[in-house]
Amino acid sequence: MSDKDTHETATDGGATRAAQRHQNTDYLSEEVNLLKPSTAYMRDHLRIVxxxxxxxxxxxxxxxxxxAIAPGTMTTTMPVxxxxxHYFLVGFCAPTGALVLAAIYARQRDKLDEKYGIEHTTGDPETGEAGDSGEAAATDGGVEQ
Incomplete structure (x- = not known):
């Protein structure tokens, strides 16, 4: 049974069909448009961004x-x-919010990659062996030269 047959017979709500379409897309030749993405993966990723x-x-x-709107309320001293x-919100909540946002983005991106069948391994997909050569994966899925 070929890989294509496996994806067509799966009944997981369409995630494997999306993964198959993703694998057949040549992203290097696709137009990248932030207002009108050309593929479903790009649309989903842009929504997250x-x-x-x-x-x-x-x-x-x-x-x-x-x-600026309510200086009296924002400049009052916190009892604790x-x-x-405004010092507390800018000095503590903004950096903490940025860290939480980064964690949420990473989690959402992992879910998106799983939906479209994207794996971030440097090993050989045919044999399933991990890559021990120390070569880093390039952003397009290939190996940097």
Whole structure:
């Protein structure tokens, strides 16, 4: 049974069909358009990136905007730590939010790669052996020369 037959007979809700289409796509010749992606993988990845960007903008610029809109509330002292609210939000919540966003992005990207059958190994896909040559995988899936 060939690899193509395996993907066509699977009944997992279409994830393997998406993986098959992904494997047959030549991404080096596809047009990359941030407003109208040409493949389903690019659309899904861009959705993750844009949602992350919007959340990041709210985390970074939210406290500054709130301080400009309501300076009385944002500059009042916190009862526990003794800092003004805007100091706490910018100094603690923004960096912590960036770390949480990075973890969420990595998790969502792993789910997306799994959906489309993308593996990040440097081994031989035919034999299943791990690559011990120390060569790093290039971003297009090949090996850097």
């Amino acid at each position: 844009w949602v992350g960007f919007v959340v990041w903008a709210l985390i970074v610029f939210g406290p500054v905007t709130l301080t 730590l003794g800092f003004p609210w």
